[in-house]
Amino acid sequence: MQHKTINPFYAARLRHSVPTRPDEPFAPVYARLPLAPRNASRVPHLTSLYHFHRAGDYGDRSYPGNCGGNLIKDLLLYFRPTLICDPMAGSGTCRDVCDELGLPCYSWDIHQGFDACDPTDFSMEETFDFIWSHPAYWRQKLYADDPRDLSRSPTLEHFLRRYGQFIRNSARALKPGGKLAILMGDYSDRTEGFVPLTWHTKRLAFAAGLRQCCTDIIRFSHGASSSRKVYRSSFIPGLHDTCMVFERPITSQKGGRV
Ligand SMILES: C[S@@+](CC[C@H](N)C(=O)[O-])C[C@H]1O[C@@H](n2cnc3c(N)ncnc32)[C@H](O)[C@@H]1O
Structure with missing residues (x-):
């Protein structure tokens, strides 16, 4: 019986397969999630497939790129950290959850x-046992009018260089055994084509001496503004982003760059 509460049905909004009018209504499609095995987790509904129909009353939903707070809350309840940091806070969703x-x-x-992305900005006097980060997905959305803003990186190479420095800064700011959770999404850029930012995230995190400590968490993008748009081009819509949780090893590996 308990499985029913762990894996409820979810609704994905899908345009009719052969749209006849641009204003054609959305048809809800229901898919059933696989059952999760029972285990000793304190947060049994936290699985590799994450959906929440309500974003929760955290941060500001009108802030560009705002993410709901429920995933952050579940991760904090699961990992039980005592000191948290969100270095790309936007409207403060993580801070509100922590409050x-x-x-x-x-x-x-x-x-x-x-x-x-500046190594001197992360204070080494303070180390954290959990860093939550929801960085810019390169230039998919623009944030501050500041060239240091990751979303203002002029090229993918420039973005990845600075993003890699950010991940190294975070790795150094973690206590041994501390966790770095990054929410990132892949997207199709206007000139680069498909940009696999989740793959780059893992590559850069491993190079920084971190290890992945649990499954990828696929977060369904309910309420994304792009889901209501009509495009003339053909593509396979991405309806999720990915939360990856990395860990600073308790004993630094030989040759690791943490
Ligand atoms: C996806 S948004 C985060 C939104 C946030 N999770 C929320 O719920 O409101 C990414 C944030 O990263 C910030 N950012 C971009 N480059 C940065 C940098 N170099 N240092 C610190 N913050 C940066 C942007 O200003 C933006 O607020």
Whole structure:
């Protein structure tokens, strides 16, 4: 019986397969999630497939790129950290979740002049056991009018160089055994074509001496503004982004760059 609450049905919004009018209504399609095995998890509904029909009352939903707070909350309840940091905070979703849970959280953003890609901006006096990060997906959405903003990177190579530095900064700011959770999405760029940013995230995290500590969490993009648009071109719509949780090894591996 408990499985029914762990794996409810979800609704994915899908345009009719042969649209006849641009204003044709959406037809809901229901798919059933696989059953999750029972285990000792404190958060049994946290599985590799993550959906929540309500974003929760965290952050500001009108902020570009805002993510709901429920996934952050579930990760904090699962990993039970004591000191949290969100170095690309946007509207402060992670901070609001931490406030609710009574957890201390450092929350910064380029809008306040903090550059997460600058090694000197991450204070080494403080180390964290959980860093939540939801970076810009390169230039899919633009944020601050500041060249240090990752979304203002002029080329993919420039973005990846600075993104790699951000991941190394985060790895150094973790306590041994601390976790770095990154929510990232792949997207089709206007000149580069498909950009596999989740693959790059893993590549850069491993190069920084981190290891992945649990399954990828595929977060369904309910409520994404792009889902209501009509495109003339043909493509396979991406309806999710991916949360990857990395860990700083307790004993630094020989030759690791943490
Ligand atoms: C996807 S948004 C985060 C949204 C946030 N999760 C929320 O729910 O509101 C990415 C954020 O990264 C910030 N950002 C981009 N480059 C940055 C940098 N170099 N240092 C710090 N923050 C940066 C942007 O200003 C933006 O607020």
